[in-house]
Amino acid sequence: MNPHPVHRLPAALEAAVQRIKLAARQATERTIESLGLAALASNNAFQRDGLLGAQFELNRKSAVFALAFNEEFDRRVLREVAPRSGEDSTQSPSWESLRLVEDRELEIEVAAERFGLEAAHACEWELRELGAYVGALLGSAGGERERNPLRPEVVGHAMYQAVETVSDRPEVRDALAREMARSLGTLLRSTYAEIVADLRRAGVQPAGLTVRNTESRSGAPSTGFGASERAAESERAALGPEVDSRWGSRRSGSSFGPSTRSGHAAGRGTPLGDVDPAMMALMRRIAFAEAAAMADAADAGLAGGPALPNLIHAHRDELRQAAGGSLDLMVIDVIGSLFDQILSDPKVPPQIAREIARLQLPVLRAALGDPSFFSSRRHPVRRFVNRIASLGAGFDDIGDAGAQRVLGRIRELVDEVVQGDFDQLELYQSKLAALEAFVAEQGRDEVRAQGDAAELLAAKEDELRLRQLYAQQLHGELKGLSAPEFLRDFISQVWSQAVVAASERDGAEAESVRRLRQVGRELFMSVQPKTSSAQRKSFLAELPKLMKDLGEGLDLIGWPEASRREFFGRLLPAHAESLKAQPVRPLDINLLAREVDGALQRPLPSREALRAAPANLPVLDEVIAEPSFSAEEAARVGLVDESQIDWNGQIDIVIGEDAPVTTADTAIGGLPTPSEPVEPTEGRALAEHVQVGFAYRMHIGEAWQKVRLVHVSAGRTFFVFHHGTRHKETVSLTQRMLVRLCETGRLRAYENAYLLERATARARRQLAAMGSAGA
Numbered sequence: 031m032n033p034h035p036v037h038r039l040p041a042a043l044e045a046a047v048q049r050i051k052l053a054a055r056q057a058t059e060r061t062i063e064s065l066g067l068a069a070l071a072s073n074n075a076f077q078r079d080g081l082l083g084a085q086f087e088l089n090r091k092s093a094v095f096a097l098a099f100n101e102e103f104d105r106r107v108l109r110e111v112a113p114r115s116g117e118d119s120t121q122s123p124s125w126e127s128l129r130l131v132e133d134r135e136l137e138i139e140v141a142a143e144r145f146g147l148e149a150a151h152a153c154e155w156e157l158r159e160l161g162a163y164v165g166a167l168l169g170s171a172g173g174e175r176e177r178n179p180l181r182p183e184v185v186g187h188a189m190y191q192a193v194e195t196v197s198d199r200p201e202v203r204d205a206l207a208r209e210m211a212r213s214l215g216t217l218l219r220s221t222y223a224e225i226v227a228d229l230r231r232a233g234v235q236p237a238g239l240t241v242r243n244t245e246s247r248s249g250a251p252s253t254g255f256g257a258s259e260r261a262a263e264s265e266r267a268a269l270g271p272e273v274d275s276r277w278g279s280r281r282s283g284s285s286f287g288p289s290t291r292s293g294h295a296a297g298r299g300t301p302l303g304d305v306d307p308a309m310m311a312l313m314r315r316i317a318f319a320e321a322a323a324m325a326d327a328a329d330a331g332l333a334g335g336p337a338l339p340n341l342i343h344a345h346r347d348e349l350r351q352a353a354g355g356s357l358d359l360m361v362i363d364v365i366g367s368l369f370d371q372i373l374s375d376p377k378v379p380p381q382i383a384r385e386i387a388r389l390q391l392p393v394l395r396a397a398l399g400d401p402s403f404f405s406s407r408r409h410p411v412r413r414f415v416n417r418i419a420s421l422g423a424g425f426d427d428i429g430d431a432g433a434q435r436v437l438g439r440i441r442e443l444v445d446e447v448v449q450g451d452f453d454q455l456e457l458y459q460s461k462l463a464a465l466e467a468f469v470a471e472q473g474r475d476e477v478r479a480q481g482d483a484a485e486l487l488a489a490k491e492d493e494l495r496l497r498q499l500y501a502q503q504l505h506g507e508l509k510g511l512s513a514p515e516f517l518r519d520f521i522s523q524v525w526s527q528a529v530v531a532a533s534e535r536d537g538a539e540a541e542s543v544r545r546l547r548q549v550g551r552e553l554f555m556s557v558q559p560k561t562s563s564a565q566r567k568s569f570l571a572e573l574p575k576l577m578k579d580l581g582e583g584l585d586l587i588g589w590p591e592a593s594r595r596e597f598f599g600r601l602l603p604a605h606a607e608s609l610k611a612q613p614v615r616p617l618d619i620n621l622l623a624r625e626v627d628g629a630l631q632r633p634l635p636s637r638e639a640l641r642a643a644p645a646n647l648p649v650l651d652e653v654i655a656e657p658s659f660s661a662e663e664a665a666r667v668g669l670v671d672e673s674q675i676d677w678n679g680q681i682d683i684v685i686g687e688d689a690p691v692t693t694a695d696t697a698i699g700g701l702p703t704p705s706e707p708v709e710p711t712e713g714r715a716l717a718e719h720v721q722v723g724f725a726y727r728m729h730i731g732e733a734w735q736k737v738r739l740v741h742v743s744a745g746r747t748f749f750v751f752h753h754g755t756r757h758k759e760t761v762s763l764t765q766r767m768l769v770r771l772c773e774t775g776r777l778r779a780y781e782n783a784y785l786l787e788r789a790t791a792r793a794r795r796q797l798a799a800m801g802s803a804g805a
Contacts, residue, residue, distance in 0.1 A: 039107070039108070039111065040167045040168075042167055042228070042229055042232050042234055043111075043164065043167050043168075043179075043180075045225075045228060046164075046180060046225040046228065046229070047103070047104070047107060047180070049221055049224060049225050049228070050103065050180060050185060050221060050225075051096075051099070051100050051103065052221075053214065053217045053218065053221040054096065054099050054100075054103075054185075054188075054189065054192075054214060055096055056213075056217055057210060057213040057214035057217055058088065058092050058095060058096065058210070058213075059092075060213040060217075061088060061206070061209045061210050061213045062085055062088055062089050062092070064209050064212070064213065065081050065082075065084050065085035065088070065205065065206075065209055066081075066082075066085050068081050068209070069081035069082045069085065080201040080202060080204075080205050081205055083197075083199065083201075083202050083205075084197070084201075084202045084205035084206045084209070087196050087197045087202055087206075088196055088206060091195070091196050091197075094195055094196065095192050095193070095195060095196055096192075098191065098192040098194075098195040099188050099189060099191075099192035100188075102187065102188040102191040102192060103184070103185065103188035106179075106184050106187055106188060107179045107180070107184065110177065110179035110184060111168055111179050138187065138190045138191060138194075139187075141186070141190050141207065142183055142186035142187040142189075142190055143183060143186075144186075145182060145183070145185075145186035145189070145190075145211050145215070146181060146182040146183025146184075146185075146186050147183075148182075148215060149182035149185075149186070149215045149218050150181065150182050150183075152215065152218075152219055153182075153218055153219035153222055154357055155357070155401045155404075155405075155701065155702050156219055156222035156223050156226065156401075156702075157178065157181065157182075157222060158303065158401050159226050159236070159401040159402065159405075160178060160180065160222050160225060160226050161178045162236030162303060162304075163225075163226060163229040163230075163234050163236050164178050164179065164180060165178075165236075166234055166235055166236055167229075167234060180222075180225070182215075182218055185214065185218065186211070189207075189210055189211070189214060190207060193206045193207050193210060227705075235300060236300070236303070300454065300455040300456060301399070301453055301454060301455070302395060302396045302399045302400040302403075302411070302453050302454070302455055303398075303399030303400040303401070304399055305395065305398050305399040305453070306352065306354050308352050309349075309352040309353065309354065309358075309398065310395070310453070312345075312348060312349065312352045313349075313391045313394065313395055314391075316341060316345050316348075316391060317391045317392075317448060317452075320339075320341055338373040338383060338384060338387045339387070340366060340369050340370060340373065340390070341387075341390045341391065342362060342365055342366035342369060342390055342394060343366050343370075346362065346363075346366065349362050349394075350362060357700075358398055360700055360701070361394075361397050361398055361701075362394065362398075364397070364698060364701065364793075365390075365393060365394045365397050367793045367796075367797075368786065368789045368790060368793055369387070369390055369393075369789075370793070371788075371789035371790075371792045371793050371796075372386060372387075372415075372419075372785060372786070372789045373386075373387055375419070375785060375788070375789065377419075377423045377780070377781055378419050378422055378423060378785065379422045379423070379425070379428040381422070381428055381437055382418060382419060382421075382422030382423075382428070382437065382440070383422075385418060385437075385440050385441055385444045386415060386418055386419060386785075388444050388448055389414075389415060389444060389447065389448070391448075391452075392411065392447055392448065392452040393411060393415065395452060395453055396409070396411040399453070401702055402702075404698070404701045404702045404703075404704070405702035405703065405704055405705055406704065406705060406706065407704050407706045407708070407709070407784075407787075408706065410455060410458035410459045410462055411458050412784075412786055413458075413462055414447075414458050414461060414462045414465075415785060415786060416784035416785050416786055416787075417462060417465060417466070418440055418444075418465070419784070419785035420721075420723070420724050420725075420781060420784065420785070421436055421440070421465075421469060421723045421724070422436075422437075422440075423724075423725050423780060423781055424723050424724055424725040424738040424780075425725075425738070426736065426755050427755050430755065432472065432476060435472060436468075436469065436472065436723075439465065439468045440465070443461045443464060443465055446461060447461060466722075469722055469723040470722050473722050473723065473739075473740035473741045473750075474741055476740050476741075476752065476758075477740060477741045477750055477760075480752075480758065480760050481666060481667075482666075483666060483667040483668075483750060483760060483762065484741060484750075486663060486666065486667055487667060487743050487747075487748040487750070487762065488743060488744070490657035490659070490747075490748070491657070491743045491744065491745050491747040491748060492637060492640060493534065493657045494657050494745075494747055495640055495745055495747075496530060496634075496635060496637070496640055497526065497527050497530045497531075499635045499639065499640060500526050500529070500530055500634055500635055501522055501523050501526045501527070503632065503635065504521065504522040504526050504629060504630075504632075505518075505519075505522035505523065507522075507628075507629035507632065508521060508522055508554075508626070508629055511554075511622060511625060511626060511629075512558075512622065513554055513557055513558070514557060514600075514604050516597070516600050517553070517554065517557060517601070517604065518554075520597055521550050521553065521554060521630075524584075524587075524589060524597075525546070525549075525550050525553070525583065527587045528546050528583035528584065528586050528587050529543060529546045529547060529550070529634070530634060531586050531587050532546055532586065533634055538633070538634055545579070546583055547630045547631060548630075549576065549579045549580065549583060550630050551623070551626050551627050551630050552572075552576055553576065553580065554626045555619075555622075555623055555626065556569065556573070556576060556605060556608070557601075557604045557605060557607075557608050558608060558614075558619060558622065559608055559611035559612060559613055559614050559619075560608060560609060560611075560613070561613045561614060561615075561616055561619060562613070566609055569605075569608075569609075573605070588658070667748075667750070667760065667762040668750075668759065668760035668761045668762045669762045669763075669764075670730055670761060670762065670763055670767055672767065672770070674730065675730055675776070677774065681729050681774075681775060681776060682729075682733070682734070688782040688788075689782065690708070690711045690712065690782050690783065691708055691782055691783035691787050691788055691791045692708060693707055693708055695708075695787075695790070695791035695794065696708065696783075696787050696790045696791060696794075697794075698790065698794070708783055708787055709779075709783070709784060709787075710779075711778060711779035711781070711782055711783065712772070712775060712778045712779065713772060713773065713775075714769065714772055714773050715772075716772045716777065716778070716779060717765075717768050717769045717772045720739055720742075720749065720768070721739065722739050722740065722741065722742055723738070723739065723740075724738070724739055724779070724780070724781075725737070725738050725779075725780035725781070726738075726739065726751070726777055726778065726779055726780055727777070727778045727779075727780055728751065728753075728761070728771070728776065728777050729775075729776040729777075730761070730771070730776065735753050736753060736780060737751040737752065737753040737761060738751060738752055738753070739751055740752050746765060747764065747765050748762055748763070748764060748765070749762065749763045749764075749765070749768050750762050751763070
């Protein structure tokens with residue numbers, strides 16, 4: 031048995047190791063099957079015997095193979111992450127030491143290296159992303175090597191060593207090695223993706239390279255960045271004196287400004303992956319060189335202004351020369367094609383497009399270093415660009431005062447990105463948050479300018495939330511008491527509204543409130559078994575008055591007639607059953623009555639308690655009434671009532687509307703496919719994704735009209751839209767009305783997808799058309 035290792039892996043890395051071991055077991059099962067199929071297809075008797083022998087041995091010793099793989103993999107992973115001794119670990123072994131290695135060991139080393147290269151080529155993106163996460167884990171675990179201990183080469187070593195335990199026959203080993211390498215190689219890509227997803231769910235933040243002290247070959251300590259400090263120094267030299275003047279970077283000591291290699295300066299935030307210093311220097315030089323021209327183009331701000339330059343195409347040769355491999359070359363071409371589509375998008379006003387054009391190099395930086403730029407639609411850089419485009423599309427006239435204020439704020443934020451350290455994740459997160467806060471505040475100002483709609487809607491929302499809070503409170507009080515479930519739900523969810531409505535109208539201590547509480551108690555006790563004939567007579571005598579009181583309370587809240595019929599249809603059989611049920615002890619009935627009375631006599635929640643309650647209280651039943659508006663209040667806020675819409679009428683199609691973009695439309699061959707679905711543009715799901723500042727198409731009259739969402743109440747109960755240019759009109763929707771309009775297709779997004787998604791879809795269609803024409 032191996033001794034207990036001194037060095038232990040972080041828990042998240044242990045889970046990743048287990049995933050690879052599971053992949054090896056799956057590869058074993060696949061190999062057993064593939065060996066049999068290969069034997070059947072072989073025409074060579076000697077080869078067929080070797081394949082069948084390999085299948086037989088692996089099937090018989092699969093447990094031995096798994097045990098050997100696990101032990102060897104654990105040993106190599108621990109060796110990879112264990113602290114190194116003082117000697118230079120990067121120094122190549124001498125030929126004298128190589129002569130001490132047996133020929134078979136050397137063959138395994140070579141085969142493992144070859145397997146690692148082939149597998150790494152097939153899952154390059156996944157390995158890039160995994161390396162950032164594992165680097166973060168090993169940074170806190172004492173790991174000093176920059177190499178990923180889960181890389182395919184390490185897996186290959188364990189696999190080939192395990193093959194040695196299955197058979198002594200060379201032909202069997204060779205067949206097993208070939209088939210096992212093929213099976214395991216195809217599983218590694220999905221396994222690495224699953225490991226990355228596990229680490230992300232565990233809250234691990236990916237890390238780039240960090241400043242660390244290393245021992246030079248002369249033995250003197252030096253501060254380096256993995257490659258060397260000279261790389262960062264050469265990058266600053268390439269950028270020229272304008273970088274020194276802009277950020278005040280110094281050429282002495284170890285103080286580096288934003289011009290140093292991505293992610294190397296400690297404490298500056300989370301880098302967007304790692305980009306080669308030469309490439310980073312080139313992108314910054316292009317950004318600075320083109321900054322003035324791009325700013326002039328943005329200041330022009332007119333549809334008839336100069337054409338927007340595609341900087342990536344203009345500097346394509348330089349960028350490709352600095353690229354680190356074929357994957358970087360593809361990313362450069364993909365981002366260049368995307369900006370071709372972005373800068374010509376008809377739904378983005380030219381003034382907004384000019385601001386987005388200034389983000390070409392920051393977007394390329396994110397795409398080159400961070401695989402999640404392509405795999406996650408929630409990536410901050412994607413969201414920042416998409417948000418800018420959607421806000422611009424929301425305005426009918428980009429020249430009006432409100433649009434100009436938004437444009438000015440966008441320009442300020444883009445300036446801060448372009449002139450700042452645009453390789454840090456936190457930069458985009460902060461700018462996105464600042465933009466959303468600005469748009470929300472401007473929307474509130476627009477609503478206030480139209481009157482007191484925001485204040486009125488806030489008061490109505492508080493009324494609704496008070497009813498929800500009291501319903502939740504009463505539901506908890508009655509939950510354990512003996513009664514039909516439908517009756518407990520009715521009292522807590524519906525009758526509670528009548529009590530709150532009477533309290534708002536007459537005061538919490540009014541006689542009407544006391545009476546409604548008493549009716550709730552009587553209703554609860556009316557379905558309990560009757561203990562004597564006297565009780566049964568008394569119940570029958572008081573039943574008509576109970577029904578009358580119930581009807582008056584339901585009238586107070588305007589409970590729908592259909593819901594009433596359904597409730598009373600269940601209540602009457604429950605009453606009949608209570609007359610025939612077996613009698614219970616009077617003591618039990620009295621105790622139950624006391625508990626019910628105590629629950630219904632609890633004080634109603636105050637507005638102070640409402641402030642301390644969760645922002646989104648659960649809606650316990652769909653029949654909870656919405657706050658009532660007088661005719662004057664409804665007109666003041668532009669509230670749309672269900673009776674104003676012909677729900678049975680046909681709605682026209684939207685002329686010129688593009689088909690919604692799907693996930694398949696945004697998949698680019700060779701790059702990670704986005705894991706999240708495309709944002710909904712119609713249907714029920716759209717109601718959960720509407721955003722302040724975005725434009726929508728609404729059909730509540732005779733025709734479609736473009737509206738912009740300007741305000742959402744704190745509890746997302748009310749949604750305020752504006753439409754029109756000179757004379758803005760207000761349209762307010764309750765949450766229920768918003769959902770119903772979305773479900774019936776009467777409210778749709780103005781954009782068929784966010785900017786980057788529709789740009790990707792158009793680029794794919796363009797490439798497909800070019801391919802068809804070439805064929």
